[in-house]
Amino acid sequence: MAIDTGLLTNIGFYVSVSIIFAVLALGFNIQWGYTGLFNAGVAGFFLIGAYVTAIAITLPAPPIVIAGIPVYPGHLGGYHLPFAAGALLAMFASGAAAALVALPTMRLRADYLAIATLAFAEIVRIFAINLESVTGGTIGIILIPRPVEFRPPDPFLNTAAIVGIGALILLVLLFVLQFIAESPWGRVLRAIREDEEATMALGKNAFRYKLQAFALGGALMGLAGSLFAVTLAYVEPTISFAPAVTFSVWVMVIVGGSGNNRGAILGAFLIYGLEFLSVQLKDFAPAALKDTIFYIRLIIVGVLLILLILFRPTGILPEKKRVLR
Amino acid sequence: MGDDSILAARDVRKAFGGIQAVDDCTLSVSKESVTGLIGPNGAGKSTLFNIIAGLYRPDGGEIWFDGTRIDGLPPYEIVRLGLTKTWQIPHELRNLTVLENLVLAAKGNAGEHLLNLFFRPYRVRRDERRWRARAREVLALTQLEGLANEHAKDLSGGQKKLLELARALMSDPPLVLLDEPVAGVNPTLAGNLMDLIERLRRGGTTFFLIEHDMNVVMNRCDRVIVMHQGRKIAEGTPAIVKADPVVIESYLGG
Numbered sequence: 001m002a003i004d005t006g007l008l009t010n011i012g013f014y015v016s017v018s019i020i021f022a023v024l025a026l027g028f029n030i031q032w033g034y035t036g037l038f039n040a041g042v043a044g045f046f047l048i049g050a051y052v053t054a055i056a057i058t059l060p061a062p063p064i065v066i067a068g069i070p071v072y073p074g075h076l077g078g079y080h081l082p083f084a085a086g087a088l089l090a091m092f093a094s095g096a097a098a099a100l101v102a103l104p105t106m107r108l109r110a111d112y113l114a115i116a117t118l119a120f121a122e123i124v125r126i127f128a129i130n131l132e133s134v135t136g137g138t139i140g141i142i143l144i145p146r147p148v149e150f151r152p153p154d155p156f157l158n159t160a161a162i163v164g165i166g167a168l169i170l171l172v173l174l175f176v177l178q179f180i181a182e183s184p185w186g187r188v189l190r191a192i193r194e195d196e197e198a199t200m201a202l203g204k205n206a207f208r209y210k211l212q213a214f215a216l217g218g219a220l221m222g223l224a225g226s227l228f229a230v231t232l233a234y235v236e237p238t239i240s241f242a243p244a245v246t247f248s249v250w251v252m253v254i255v256g257g258s259g260n261n262r263g264a265i266l267g268a269f270l271i272y273g274l275e276f277l278s279v280q281l282k283d284f285a286p287a288a289l290k291d292t293i294f295y296i297r298l299i300i301v302g303v304l305l306i307l308l309i310l311f312r313p314t315g316i317l318p319e320k321k322r323v324l325r
Numbered sequence: 326m327g328d329d330s331i332l333a334a335r336d337v338r339k340a341f342g343g344i345q346a347v348d349d350c351t352l353s354v355s356k357e358s359v360t361g362l363i364g365p366n367g368a369g370k371s372t373l374f375n376i377i378a379g380l381y382r383p384d385g386g387e388i389w390f391d392g393t394r395i396d397g398l399p400p401y402e403i404v405r406l407g408l409t410k411t412w413q414i415p416h417e418l419r420n421l422t423v424l425e426n427l428v429l430a431a432k433g434n435a436g437e438h439l440l441n442l443f444f445r446p447y448r449v450r451r452d453e454r455r456w457r458a459r460a461r462e463v464l465a466l467t468q469l470e471g472l473a474n475e476h477a478k479d480l481s482g483g484q485k486k487l488l489e490l491a492r493a494l495m496s497d498p499p500l501v502l503l504d505e506p507v508a509g510v511n512p513t514l515a516g517n518l519m520d521l522i523e524r525l526r527r528g529g530t531t532f533f534l535i536e537h538d539m540n541v542v543m544n545r546c547d548r549v550i551v552m553h554q555g556r557k558i559a560e561g562t563p564a565i566v567k568a569d570p571v572v573i574e575s576y577l578g579g
Contacts, residue, residue, distance in 0.1 A: 184428075184436030184453055191418050191429050198416035201378060202430045202492065203404035204437070212439060323474045324424045324457055 005156035012159035014276045018269045019166035020227050024245075025252045025264035026177060027220030032250075033259040033319070034181055035213040036193030040114040041101070042249045044121030045218045047128060047241035048097055049090035049225025054141040054235050055079070055134075056086040061141070073132035075141050083147040083165075083230060090226035091219040097124075098218020099211055106210050121246065128237035140236030144229050162231050169227065170265070173220070177261050182322070189213050190259070248272075251301060255308055257315030266317055274301060331356045331500050331531050332377070332408075337386035337396075339372055346372040347383070348555030354500075359522060359532045361546035361563075365576050369555040370535045371413055374502050378410040379403040391499065405432065409493040413504035413535070415485035419478035423469060426477050426488060427460035428453075430495035459495060466521060467491040468514070483510040490518065494525070503534035507541055519545045539577075543567065551576060 024042060031037045039045075060078030064071045081089075097120075105116040128135045135141065148161040180186060191199040192206050200206050229235050248271060256267020278297035285293050308315070330353040339347040347369040354360045362370050375381045377388055379400035388396040395403050409430075418426050428434070434456055435441045436449035464470045467487045472480060477488060486509055493501050506522075507515035519541060522532055536542050542549060542563060549566040551559040553575045559566050566572055 180439065180442055183442050184434050184449070185439050185442060187421070187425060187429060188437050190421060191425075194418040194420055195416050197380065198412070198418065199429070200400045201380065201404065201410060201412075201416070203401045203432060203496070204429075205399070205401050319420070321422060321474070321476065322425060324422065324428065 009156045009159050010280070012156070012163050014273065016159065016162045016166050016227075016231050017276070018272045019163070019170050020224050020231065021249065021252060021272045022170055022265040022268035023173065023224035023227065024221055024249045025256065025268045026173060026261060027217040027224065028249050028253050029217075029258065029261060029264040030177070030181065030189075030213055030220070031217035033253060033264065034186060034189040034193060035210060036110070036196075037102075037106075037210060037214055037217075038110055038114040039098075039117050039214070039217065040246060041117030041119075041121030041124075042221055042246040043241045043243060044117070044124040045094040045098055045221035046225045046228070046245060047121070047124055047237070049094045049222030050229045050235045050240070051128060051135060051141070051225070052090045052093045052222070053083075053086035053226040053229040054144050056081045056089050057083055057230075058141060058144055061136070061143070072139055073137050075136040076134040080145075083145075083226075086229075087223055087226040090222040092222070094222025094225065095215045095219030098221075099215040102211055102214040106207060106214070118243070118246075121241075121243065125237055125241050128241070135237065138236065138238060140234055141229075142234040144233045144235070146230055146233060162227075166227055166231070169223070173223075174261055174265065181261065185209075187322075248275075251305055253315075255305065255315060257317035257319065259319030260315065260317045263315050263317035263319075267315070270316075271301065329355050331391050332533065333389045334373070334377070335387045335389075337373065337376060337388060338384045339369075339376055339381060340384060345555050347376065349386070350552070350556055352550050352557045352560070354531060354533045355548065357526060357529055357531055358547045359526050359534070359545060361542045361549040362533065362535045362552060363537070363542055363549060363566075363576065364552035364558075368552040370552055371504055373552070374410060374504055374535065377403075377502060378408065404496075404498075407496075407498040408500045408502070409496065409498045410502040411486075411489035411493045411504055411506060413508075415482075415489050417477035417480065417485050417488055419476065421477055422474050423464070423477055423480070423488060424457070424460055424473045427463060427491055427495055428456050430492040431456040431459070432496040456495075463491045463494050466494065468517065483514065486510050487514075487518070497530075499529070500531045500533065503532060503536075505535055505537065507536065507538060515541070 024046060028039060028042055031039050055075065055077030056079050058078055059080050061074050063074035101116055101120045102113065105112045129138055146158055147165055150157045188204050188209050192209055196206050252267035252271045253264050255271060257263025274297055278293050282290060282293050333353040335351050337347055337350045350373060364370055372381065376383045379398050383396055387394060390406060390408050393406060435445055435452040441449055464473055467490055469487055469491060472484065480488060486506065490506055507518055510518065526532060546563055549561065549563050550557055551566055551572050558575065559569045559572045
């Protein structure tokens with residue numbers, strides 16, 4: 001090809017991963033920004049979505065043994081379903097998991113939900129590492145088919161296709177979320193965030209709304225996991241779903257604007273942008289900075305967060321006042 | 326308790342740790358009355374209100390509202406039956422507007438159900454329109470119309486009290502419990518408020534209110550119930566209660 005697609009592929013990768021984080025941030029925004037439910041296990045629901053999709057859409061993968069030595073334990077599934085089916089299953093699985101985790105803790109004080117979800121995410125990850133015959137163990141699941149395959153394989157076209165699908169999903173999601181979160185239903189969620197007891201005394205079954213909001217947020221995190229699986233074409237349990245992913249999503253929503261869907265998306269593109277930039281700049285950085293640039297990013301994000309909380313605690317795109325006519 | 330009672334509590338008990346906040350309390354409120362509940366601080370008045378509204382579960386006893394036993398029901402079901410309550414310390418939804426605060430007190434608003442948004446869009450729009458109109462009406466009644474689109478947190482203390490009352494009136498409930506409705510409200514406005522309550526009572530609403538302002542209690546209530554140490558110690562017209570030696574000793578002072 002005449003034009004250099006390397007840079008475009010790079011930018012495409014940034015956009016596609018940002019979209020994944022944006023979907024995670026939208027899910028967390030429904031839970032925290034609208035309803036005030038603190039989810040400390042975003043990574044767990046993300047993982048479930050990624051693995052469910054991987055298991056649903058890959059070809060069968062039997063264990064690989066070379067010269068008597070097990071090289072790959074294989075994984076469950078190999079159902080070879082289309083991506084759309086994988087995505088729907090992922091949303092259902094993560095949404096159901098969110099409802100199950102929330103069920104016993106939701107009647108208690110808010111902090112218990114945070115503790116339960118944090119533990120849940122780690123338990124799920126440990127299962128993913130050790131339940132080898134289902135998840136492929138530490139190797140994970142490889143050779144995940146892309147929604148659109150190009151022959152011969154072309155990294156640029158692959159990335160372009162993923163960006164296109166991701167952008168479409170994100171747009172539809174923003175539209176639907178805006179519709180339901182800015183409805184009378186979403187108004188009850190915001191009321192619960194402000195004062196749960198008072199909302200109950202206004203005749204609302206707060207428990208039911210909290211459960212719905214938490215499950216919906218979980219389902220979105222599952223969808224993000226699904227996109228993640230086909231974007232990278234493999235899933236592995238050690239780094240991708242570590243607690244740091246959860247913390248990143250918090251920062252994205254707080255920086256972008258809690259309670260504002262567009263803010264959550266903006267936060268995702270910004271915060272992941274800093275991470276992406278730090279990786280890209282590594283090659284150009286002076287020798288003295290090469291090994292530290294990654295940590296410099298963490299410092300920048302930390303300082304940014306502190307400044308924001310001091311001077312603009314509502315985020316870059318704050319929650320809007322809803323003026324009713 | 327006669328047939329004309331809309332609310333009846335029988336032997337209601339509630340303890341917090343070692344403190345018996347409500348102790349075998351039995352009382353009733355007549356339909357279409359303005360009934361005052363008075364008593365010294367710590368007498369158990371607010372606790373009793375919270376038990377009636379379903380926010381606390383009583384340790385024992387029964388509560389009947391218009392022929393239905395309501396003790397043990399969750400607060401949102403009691404509201405749906407037609408019993409609303411205001412808070413002594415305003416519980417305004419801070420980052421929502423005054424109008425949003427009111428519309429949230431709607432009863433049976435279709436759009437508050439997730440699936441209706443998709444499957445009954447016409448009803449959702451119609452209900453929302455109707456409840457917004459009702460909210461404007463109640464705002465006018467409570468003289469809050471100028472503040473409709475202000476954040477509730479920006480209201481003054483007295484205005485928050487009005488917002489409490491406005492929310493309680495939204496669904497036009499047969500029984501309203503008011504926990505110190507005029508405390509912190511300026512005298513003119515308090516007078517208007519009590520006029521409004523009298524008007525609504527004539528329209529068929531029953532009010533059961535806690536109040537420390539003896540002017541309000543003596544001039545505005547049809548009946549007064551006196552609580553002391555978790556129990557009812559006296560009941561009657563304001564004049565009778567005022568003259569009761571037990572009441573004078575425990576509450577009104579010599």
